[in-house]
Amino acid sequence: MTRTDEDAEKQQLWRSLSEAGLVDITLDDFPERVKEAKHAVMGRLSELLEMSNQLQERRSVAHSLGTLRKLEATLRDAAVSQGESGSETPGR
Amino acid sequence: MMRTVKQQTAGALWPPEGGDIVTFQSFGGFSSGVLKEVRWGLVWRDFVLDDGRVIPEHKIVGCPEPPAWRSPDAVSQEEREEAEGRLASMAEDGLDPRSREQPFWAELNQYLAYTYLRFKNRTAQANVQP
Numbered sequence A: 001m002t003r004t005d006e007d008a009e010k011q012q013l014w015r016s017l018s019e020a021g022l023v024d025i026t027l028d029d030f031p032e033r034v035k036e037a038k039h040a041v042m043g044r045l046s047e048l049l050e051m052s053n054q055l056q057e058r059r060s061v062a063h064s065l066g067t068l069r070k071l072e073a074t075l076r077d078a079a080v081s082q083g084e085s086g087s088e089t090p091g092r
Numbered sequence B: 001m002m003r004t005v006k007q008q009t010a011g012a013l014w015p016p017e018g019g020d021i022v023t024f025q026s027f028g029g030f031s032s033g034v035l036k037e038v039r040w041g042l043v044w045r046d047f048v049l050d051d052g053r054v055i056p057e058h059k060i061v062g063c064p065e066p067p068a069w070r071s072p073d074a075v076s077q078e079e080r081e082e083a084e085g086r087l088a089s090m091a092e093d094g095l096d097p098r099s100r101e102q103p104f105w106a107e108l109n110q111y112l113a114y115t116y117l118r119f120k121n122r123t124a125q126a127n128v129q130p
Helices: A005-021 A028-049 A054-086 B005-010 B077-092 B103-128
Strands: B021-026 B029-040 B045-049 B054-056
Touching: A005 B077, A028 A054, A028 B103, A054 B077, A054 B103, B054 B077, B054 B103, B077 B103
Parallel strands: none
Antiparallel strands: B021 B029, B029 B045, B045 B054
16 A cells, blocks of 8 residues: 555545544534444444354454443433533533 | 654654643643653544643644544454453443543543444445445
8 A cells, every 4th residue: 555545545534533523522422422333333233143153243242332331321320410410520 | 851842843753752742622722731651542542641631643733634543453352342441440430431631531532433433344345245
C-alpha cells in the first residue's frame, strides 16, 4: 500500500467515524450510540448462531454484547442519579 | 525546558513527548496540560496528562491530519478483552462515564468507535461476498 493509499484510507475512516457521530460523542448521545453498537453486535451474533463453526467468535461477540449491556445500565443509572441530585457532572 | 505545541509543530515532531505542554479543544474552548504519556487505544492514540485527564489525539492542537489510527483487525482478542474488563470494572466502581476527559469517558469513546468499525467491516465484507 502506498502512502497515498494509506492517507486516503485514514481520511475515509475519519469521515466514516465522524458521520457515525463517533469521533466526538456528545453526552446526550452516549445512550443512543451504545444502543446502536448493541444492535450491530446482536446482528452479528444472530449470524454466528446460524453457523456451527464459529464458536470462538460467537463467544467473543457475546462477551462484547455483555459489556455493552453493562455500559448501557451504567449510563442509565448515571442519568437517573444526576436527575435526582439536579447537579452537573464535574468536568462536563 | 518544557516545549509548547507551537515549537513541536514547527519542528515537525509528532507526537509530543512526556513533559511537553499540549493545548487541546475542550468543552467550551481550549485548555492546556502537561503531557504524561501517549498511548494507543483500540482505535486512536490518547494523550494522558499528568493531572489524569485523557485527551484523544485528534483534539490536540497541531495533530497531523488525518490522525493515526488502528484497524480493528490489529486489535488482538486479549487486548479487546482487557479493554472490556477495564470498562466493566469502571462501571462496577460507580464511575460516571459522562465525566468528560476522564479515563472512563475516554475508554467508552474508543470502545464505541472500535465496535462500530469492527462490525461495519464485517457487514462490508459480507456484502461483497457472492
